[in-house]
Amino acid sequence: MSHAADSHDAPAILREVKPAHLPRPALVEHNRSFNWITEKICGIVEGETPAWWWWCFAVACFVASFTVFGISYVVATGVGVWGHRTPVNWSWPIVNFVFWIGIGHAGTLISAILCLLRQKWRTSINRSAEAMTIFAVVCAGIFPVFHVGRVWYAWFLFPLPNYNYIWQNFRSPLEWDVFAVSTYGTVSVLFWYVGMIPDLATLRDRFYATGRKTRSFLYGIFAMGWRGSARHWNNYEMAYLILAGIATPLVLSVHTIVSFDFAVSLIPGWHTTIFPPYFVAGAIFSGFGMVLTLMLPLRAIYKLEDLITQYHIDCMCKITLATGTMVGYAYMMEFFIAWYGANPFEAFTFINRAFGPFAWSYWIMISCNVITPQLFWFKSVRNNTTLVWILSLFVNVGMWFERFVIICTSLTRDFLPSSWGYLSPTVVDIFTFFGTFGIFSVLFLLFIRFLPLMAMAEIKAVTPQADPHRDHGAGFTGHGDPSWQEVPHR
Amino acid sequence: MPDAPYGLIAAFEDTGSLYRAAKVVRDAGFTRWDCITPLPVHGLDKAMGQRRSIVPRVSLAGGITGFCTGMTLIWYTDAFDYRIIVAGKPFFSPLFAFPVSYELTILFTAFATIIGMFVLNRLPMHYHPVLKFRDVRRATDDRFYIVIETADPRYDPKATRALLEKAGGREIEELES
Numbered sequence: 001m002s003h004a005a006d007s008h009d010a011p012a013i014l015r016e017v018k019p020a021h022l023p024r025p026a027l028v029e030h031n032r033s034f035n036w037i038t039e040k041i042c043g044i045v046e047g048e049t050p051a052w053w054w055w056c057f058a059v060a061c062f063v064a065s066f067t068v069f070g071i072s073y074v075v076a077t078g079v080g081v082w083g084h085r086t087p088v089n090w091s092w093p094i095v096n097f098v099f100w101i102g103i104g105h106a107g108t109l110i111s112a113i114l115c116l117l118r119q120k121w122r123t124s125i126n127r128s129a130e131a132m133t134i135f136a137v138v139c140a141g142i143f144p145v146f147h148v149g150r151v152w153y154a155w156f157l158f159p160l161p162n163y164n165y166i167w168q169n170f171r172s173p174l175e176w177d178v179f180a181v182s183t184y185g186t187v188s189v190l191f192w193y194v195g196m197i198p199d200l201a202t203l204r205d206r207f208y209a210t211g212r213k214t215r216s217f218l219y220g221i222f223a224m225g226w227r228g229s230a231r232h233w234n235n236y237e238m239a240y241l242i243l244a245g246i247a248t249p250l251v252l253s254v255h256t257i258v259s260f261d262f263a264v265s266l267i268p269g270w271h272t273t274i275f276p277p278y279f280v281a282g283a284i285f286s287g288f289g290m291v292l293t294l295m296l297p298l299r300a301i302y303k304l305e306d307l308i309t310q311y312h313i314d315c316m317c318k319i320t321l322a323t324g325t326m327v328g329y330a331y332m333m334e335f336f337i338a339w340y341g342a343n344p345f346e347a348f349t350f351i352n353r354a355f356g357p358f359a360w361s362y363w364i365m366i367s368c369n370v371i372t373p374q375l376f377w378f379k380s381v382r383n384n385t386t387l388v389w390i391l392s393l394f395v396n397v398g399m400w401f402e403r404f405v406i407i408c409t410s411l412t413r414d415f416l417p418s419s420w421g422y423l424s425p426t427v428v429d430i431f432t433f434f435g436t437f438g439i440f441s442v443l444f445l446l447f448i449r450f451l452p453l454m455a456m457a458e459i460k461a462v463t464p465q466a467d468p469h470r471d472h473g474a475g476f477t478g479h480g481d482p483s484w485q486e487v488p489h490r
Numbered sequence: 491m492p493d494a495p496y497g498l499i500a501a502f503e504d505t506g507s508l509y510r511a512a513k514v515v516r517d518a519g520f521t522r523w524d525c526i527t528p529l530p531v532h533g534l535d536k537a538m539g540q541r542r543s544i545v546p547r548v549s550l551a552g553g554i555t556g557f558c559t560g561m562t563l564i565w566y567t568d569a570f571d572y573r574i575i576v577a578g579k580p581f582f583s584p585l586f587a588f589p590v591s592y593e594l595t596i597l598f599t600a601f602a603t604i605i606g607m608f609v610l611n612r613l614p615m616h617y618h619p620v621l622k623f624r625d626v627r628r629a630t631d632d633r634f635y636i637v638i639e640t641a642d643p644r645y646d647p648k649a650t651r652a653l654l655e656k657a658g659g660r661e662i663e664e665l666e667s
Contacts, residue, residue: 229620236607468509
């Protein structure tokens with residue numbers, strides 16, 4: 001039962017064993033009021049556009065233009081301007097696609113899985129992590145869509161009646177991927193939007209009260225007339241819980257299906273059953289790397305230390321450590337199975353990975369993904385925000401190289417030495433990929449400028465003063481966790 | 491004749507007093523009343539005597555529809571409408587149809603859940619007496635309110651006001667409709 005009931009009818013055993021008093025870390029520091037939270041988050045949207053924002057936006061637009069030019073050139077000329085040749089016909093686009101999709105997974109993990117696990121620290125980072133998910137999916141989608149060559153036929157991917165009278169091949173994992181990624185993008189947007197409705201209503205009312213009617217109208221349209229009714233909250237919370245409940249299997253299935261793109265083929269190094277869990281762990285690892293990369297500067301710029309506390313950073317570092325270690329285990333296990341499976345092609349592929357022509361990328365991957373996260377064992381590292389940020393960059397780099405290694409080493413040297421080759425990207429490849437960071441940044445900057453950066457209503461709900469039983473009978477007061485103080489039944 | 495007021499609104503400063511007042515209003519037998527809160531208050535649904543939300547039923551219906559859509563779509567396109575042999579695989583098997591059906595289950599569940607939530611909440615509703623309340627800004631910020639509608643059969647201008655006052659409500663006033 002709950003702690004609320006402890007003072008009245010605690011089991012007798014508790015008096016004998018004297019359970020340790022383990023105070024939960026405060027999720028909002030300095031005991032801030034509801035109004036302080038509202039002012040802090042809404043102030044970001046309502047205030048003047050800061051100069052740094054314009055500078056970052058200009059740079060981000062410039063970088064994004066690289067992708068625009070790169071893609072225009074590809075469309076105007078043909079995919080031959082990319083560096084992929086037989087035998088590597090997937091190369092950079094699929095590497096970039098898997099990289100960006102993986103980044104997105106941490107957002108869904110934070111918003112959905114941590115919601116189901118009642119990890120209340122998610123509340124201050126879930127909004128921006130979900131935004132990151134959506135923008136990462138946007139960046140990911142660019143690559144397969146343009147890789148089809150004639151992008152104006154990309155709609156052939158969907159089962160729409162067409163004049164060729166031919167349907168999609170649902171026996172192919174690539175077609176599964178179309179459904180997985182488009183569902184993922186759609187559900188992520190819905191989840192993000194539904195979570196934002198109460199906060200949009202707050203902005204609507206605040207803009208109205210300060211006389212900025214146009215903005216109030218615009219936010220009001222998207223707030224759907226939300227008025228904070230408890231009867232609405234009842235349905236809303238249930239809907240949110242269900243969305244979290246379905247987003248969890250969704251996020252696991254998306255990267256599983258992405259890994260099927262490889263695992264279902266017969267190429268040595270790809271045709272393994274470890275791929276789905278290994279890809280999912282890697283995706284979450286890279287996603288948390290990106291969350292840290294984005295959150296730490298935001299926290300510093302907007303002085304959000306009371307909302308994104310050291311405890312939040314600790315939690316994120318520990319998840320990065322855990323998933324990074326899982327990825328390291330997967331690398332080891334792949335090698336073990338290559339030897340233990342006694343398949344000469346498998347064995348060759350893995351020796352080739354570590355010591356072949358792509359050894360440089362393999363060792364970048366190992367050092368970034370296996371060695372870097374191990375530093376998060378140390379509290380002094382986790383407490384050093386600058387260092388955490390730098391390490392998170394290494395995680396991002398490492399996870400890009402992981403996909404590069406998987407794709408390029410296996411495809412350049414598969415079965416017949418006569419069909420071996422090497423892969424060199426062209427300048428179009430490099431700039432197109434580089435530009436996606438600009439697209440991502442443009443979208444993220446627009447998000448932090450115009451939308452509530454944090455889920456205000458949810459943060460308020462995890463503060464101590466949100467607990468209606470705080471002032472009477474609750475055993476542990478002030479730890480900001482109403483969930484373990486259930487309502488006594490009538 | 492001017493419109494009758496929509497109801498009485500009473501302010502509360504914290505979740506605890508709102509929670510206790512909600513129980514008082516519930517026990518007084520009111521049915522057409524509501525709490526307005528800037529955050530989901532834990533346990534308030536029970537204090538108000540609300541039933542469990544029926545959104546999950548809508549979600550389930552959506553999920554089943556999605557799964558059947560996926561299976562039917564794949565069977566119709568690959569095994570019925572235009573058969574093509576690919577790598578000697580069967581034209582239809584629930585195994586290879588599963589990933590897509592699984593994704594469509596989730597997609598349809600998501601839409602059903604959200605549409606269900608909106609319909610059950612009668613949203614979007616951009617005009618509502620509560621939204622015209624002079625201090626609505628605090629209702630989505632840091633203050634808590636109880637609204638009792640005049641349409642409630644137990645509503646009585648004086649007795650209801652006294653009840654809200656006794657329950658700890660402040661700044662009780664009429665909401666114009």
